[in-house]
Amino acid sequence: MKKNFVQGGLKVKAALAALALTAAALPFSSCVLRTEEKNESQRWISVTGSGKVKVKNDAATINLAVVTYNRSVIEAARQNAEAVTKVRVALIDGGFPADSITTSDYRIWQDVSNRNGVQYRGDYRVTNSIHITTFDADKAGNAIDIAVKAGANEFSSIDFSATNIQDALREARTLAIKNAAEAANLMAKTAGAELGRVTKIIEQGIPAYTSREGAKLFTAADLSTPISAGNGEVKVTVLCEYELK
Numbered sequence: 750m751k752k753n754f755v756q757g758g759l760k761v762k763a764a765l766a767a768l769a770l771t772a773a774a775l776p777f778s779s780c781v782l783r784t785e786e787k788n789e790s791q792r793w794i795s796v797t798g799s800g801k802v803k804v805k806n807d808a809a810t811i812n813l814a815v816v817t818y819n820r821s822v823i824e825a826a827r828q829n830a831e832a833v834t835k836v837r838v839a840l841i842d843g844g845f846p847a848d849s850i851t852t853s854d855y856r857i858w859q860d861v862s863n864r865n866g867v868q869y870r871g872d873y874r875v876t877n878s879i880h881i882t883t884f885d886a887d888k889a890g891n892a893i894d895i896a897v898k899a900g901a902n903e904f905s906s907i908d909f910s911a912t913n914i915q916d917a918l919r920e921a922r923t924l925a926i927k928n929a930a931e932a933a934n935l936m937a938k939t940a941g942a943e944l945g946r947v948t949k950i951i952e953q954g955i956p957a958y959t960s961r962e963g964a965k966l967f968t969a970a971d972l973s974t975p976i977s978a979g980n981g982e983v984k985v986t987v988l989c990e991y992e993l994k
Contacts, residue, residue: 794933798926798927799984799987800922801983801984802920804914804917804982805980810880810907812880812905814854816876819873838899845888858874889907889978925985926950948991949990952985953986959984
């Protein structure tokens with residue numbers, strides 16, 4: 750029994766010794782890894798750069814509506830359906846494809862007013878909102894004219910966009926990287942250092958397209974509604990890191 754107890758004790762001591770050696774080695778290994786991951790003597794600079802390129806808007810989405818009123822909800826809906834059909838037919842006859850004319854919203858509600866604490870119910874109002882999309886922004890004014898003359902009586906907005914921004918996106922990325930390099934070089938020289946190789950380039954976020962110059966919209970009662978699509982803008986922002994010599 751005593752012999753077995755001694756042998757068991759030796760095994761426990763051996764295991765504890767191995768565990769102690771492992772524990773002692775852990776901090777040392779962690780320190781080596783940190784040294785390998787980041788050289789404290791290495792100098793570097795991190796800068797952001799941006800590039801912007803203007804693009805011509807060549808597409809337009811027009812948002813308008815047909816609104817009808819009647820004491821009878823059924824009659825208000827019927828009148829609205831007739832008016833919207835006339836607008837659609839007129840647009841199609843004017844050269845706008847049927848699939849470019851879509852319904853964006855349809856609502857029915859009753860006007861309610863209060864006088865001297867008494868609630869009065871008025872006419873029913875039916876609104877059918879329509880999207881008209883054209884890939885020729887110069888035709889936006891014509892689309893408004895046709896729709897208004899056919900029965901559209903509420904205009905909400907017009908949005909412009911560019912259908913092809915790939916070339917502008919490539920140019921904006923090039924400008925962003927050049928902008929970052931110029932900034933890094935300026936700061937490095939000012940600090941008495943020399944710019945080394947680039948070690949990291951990260952495009953921040955999603956490249957943004959903004960239609961900065963909106964429409965110049967005049968009254969739709971004119972014989973021809975003048976619309977100016979204006980220009981959009983593609984913007985790219987990058988983060989670049991460089992070594993310093």
